[in-house]
Amino acid sequence: MCGIWALFGSDECLSVQCLSAMKIAHRGPDAFRFENVNGFINCCFGFHRLAVVDQLYGMQPIRVKKFPYLWLCYNGEIYNFKQLQKQFGFEYQTLVDGEVILHLYNRGGIEQTASMLDGVFSFILLDTANRKVFLARDTYGVRPLFKVLTDDGFLGVCSEAKGLINLKHSTSLCSKVEPFLPGHYEVLDLKPSGKVASVELVKFHSYKDEPLHAACDTVETLPSGSFDLETVKSNIRILFENAVRKRLMAHRRIGCLLSGGLDSSLVAAVLLKLMKEVNVSYPLQTFAIGMENSPDLLAARKVAAHIGSEHHEVIFNSEEGIQAIEEVIFSLETYDITTVRASIGMYLVSKYIRKKTDSVVIFSGEGSDELTQGYIYFHKAPSPEEAAEESERLLKELYLFDVLRADRTTAAHGLELRVPFLDHRFTSYYLSLPAELRIPKNGIEKYLLRQSFEDSNLLPKEILWRPKEAFSDGIASVKKSWFSILQDYIDQQVDDLLLEKAAEKYPFNPPKTKESYYYRQIFEKHYPGRSNWLPHYWMPRWVKATDPSARTLKHYKSATQE
Numbered sequence: 001m002c003g004i005w006a007l008f009g010s011d012e013c014l015s016v017q018c019l020s021a022m023k024i025a026h027r028g029p030d031a032f033r034f035e036n037v038n039g040f041i042n043c044c045f046g047f048h049r050l051a052v053v054d055q056l057y058g059m060q061p062i063r064v065k066k067f068p069y070l071w072l073c074y075n076g077e078i079y080n081f082k083q084l085q086k087q088f089g090f091e092y093q094t095l096v097d098g099e100v101i102l103h104l105y106n107r108g109g110i111e112q113t114a115s116m117l118d119g120v121f122s123f124i125l126l127d128t129a130n131r132k133v134f135l136a137r138d139t140y141g142v143r144p145l146f147k148v149l150t151d152d153g154f155l156g157v158c159s160e161a162k163g164l165i166n167l168k169h170s171t172s173l174c175s176k177v178e179p180f181l182p183g184h185y186e187v188l189d190l191k192p193s194g195k196v197a198s199v200e201l202v203k204f205h206s207y208k209d210e211p212l213h214a215a216c217d218t219v220e221t222l223p224s225g226s227f228d229l230e231t232v233k234s235n236i237r238i239l240f241e242n243a244v245r246k247r248l249m250a251h252r253r254i255g256c257l258l259s260g261g262l263d264s265s266l267v268a269a270v271l272l273k274l275m276k277e278v279n280v281s282y283p284l285q286t287f288a289i290g291m292e293n294s295p296d297l298l299a300a301r302k303v304a305a306h307i308g309s310e311h312h313e314v315i316f317n318s319e320e321g322i323q324a325i326e327e328v329i330f331s332l333e334t335y336d337i338t339t340v341r342a343s344i345g346m347y348l349v350s351k352y353i354r355k356k357t358d359s360v361v362i363f364s365g366e367g368s369d370e371l372t373q374g375y376i377y378f379h380k381a382p383s384p385e386e387a388a389e390e391s392e393r394l395l396k397e398l399y400l401f402d403v404l405r406a407d408r409t410t411a412a413h414g415l416e417l418r419v420p421f422l423d424h425r426f427t428s429y430y431l432s433l434p435a436e437l438r439i440p441k442n443g444i445e446k447y448l449l450r451q452s453f454e455d456s457n458l459l460p461k462e463i464l465w466r467p468k469e470a471f472s473d474g475i476a477s478v479k480k481s482w483f484s485i486l487q488d489y490i491d492q493q494v495d496d497l498l499l500e501k502a503a504e505k506y507p508f509n510p511p512k513t514k515e516s517y518y519y520r521q522i523f524e525k526h527y528p529g530r531s532n533w534l535p536h537y538w539m540p541r542w543v544k545a546t547d548p549s550a551r552t553l554k555h556y557k558s559a560t561q562e
Helices: 014-027 081-088 099-116 212-216 229-246 262-277 295-307 318-323 325-332 337-356 376-380 384-396 402-411 424-432 447-452 482-491 496-500 514-526
Strands: 003-008 031-037 040-049 062-064 067-078 119-127 132-137 146-149 155-158 184-190 196-203 253-257 285-290 310-315 359-363 416-418
Touching: 003 014, 003 067, 003 119, 014 031, 014 040, 014 155, 040 067, 062 099, 067 099, 081 099, 081 212, 099 119, 099 132, 099 184, 099 212, 212 424, 229 262, 229 424, 229 447, 253 262, 253 337, 262 295, 262 359, 262 447, 285 295, 285 337, 285 359, 295 310, 310 337, 318 325, 318 337, 318 482, 325 337, 325 402, 325 514, 337 359, 337 402, 337 482, 337 514, 384 424, 402 416, 482 514, 496 514
Parallel strands: 253 285, 253 359, 285 310, 359 416
Antiparallel strands: 003 040, 003 155, 031 040, 062 067, 067 119, 119 132, 132 184, 146 155, 184 196
């Protein structure tokens, strides 16, 4: 996890513009570099480094002797860089996994480069010999990327939008800052003036398709075409374990978020098992957060005892959670209700990890609910086919919601997030299964995933079959949920009259509740006029929901009420 920033064709003094690059300093607390491009005095790169791989030669922009005309700034991890080196005979100059991007580009161009990368990434690649600039982002947008491109060809690119909104330009303020689409690359011509012109935007990978890099994966070819249940369960276990194993690549200490729900518990259990297999020299630290006696704390404690991790509990009260709201919204760059709610706990636990431990590479369970139909409202899907379509829609929009939350809350404290459930090969296999196999069964969501690990003894049975608990609710007590605590506080902060006139003040995505109005006010304070960064609020489907919390749905049953 790092922070990348670049400008092409700036009319303003670069020493003034580079102050914007400091807005993302939290993403890379270990080092910073600001570098002009030879021959293009109005083009430059900025880089904030979190040293996770090759601590000696990992500074960016990356340039190697073999390709002096290539400049690379990237944020991410490429898990198959050694396999690609072996397959194509690449000679690396550094130990940096991202160096493979330069070699792939030289060998086969940008499309093959983006398609062959097994990992999470956003990058800016400059080819001065051919006067091209390339931007690319991984399939699910696990690593963020924003850009602004003016009519006269001034381009700004950054890991977070906050590094672009204050850029100056002669013709106008840079107003249209927008997220770069996941699973795409863009080709831009670089003019002698340093300005650019967009040539094409190309989707290089659809999450339903087996990725091109599967051909050089470490896992053998799986039995295909057979949907025999035992074969499917075996394949799920093999691919998930492989997803965790490849993410062990790190020179810094690995930790794991643990809510005690199915997803984070599976990640933690498999992670600890594999760390033992490769003789990692330190114990796995797991981290749970919640209010006193919250369901998540109690469940996480059981899991940690079962797997034998070094477990940390972060207990917070409602006042601490409420005080964090503004800094959380500033970090997130969104006002989505459920994203803000769920981010507060994740932000506070990340703050604890940074201050109190030496864990830097943090595993988490994001992506599972979208992939394996884990949300409560999937019980109401009219048909397996519609449930499958909804799963794909959620995956497509992850970069606006859960993936955004997970990146910003951890990156705000200089941590690097790893999400094995969003492994390209694992997700494409799961989505290839018949729709009826993936739906909730016997009143239990994620039935197939739970069934696949039933005989593994990785987790206690009551955890493996624990009902879905929204993270923003599980961190609070059963008596009073986190969203109720927030709403009670906000009810005193927002006047009824303000809410009545909300649609006039905020015509795009108008707030319907005092809570959403409160978040919107804070967002507009930091990012005025940028409400289109959120196309729509996250909300359950097929139910008449007025609130995104799982606890408001009729199907919801707390484990303590069973």
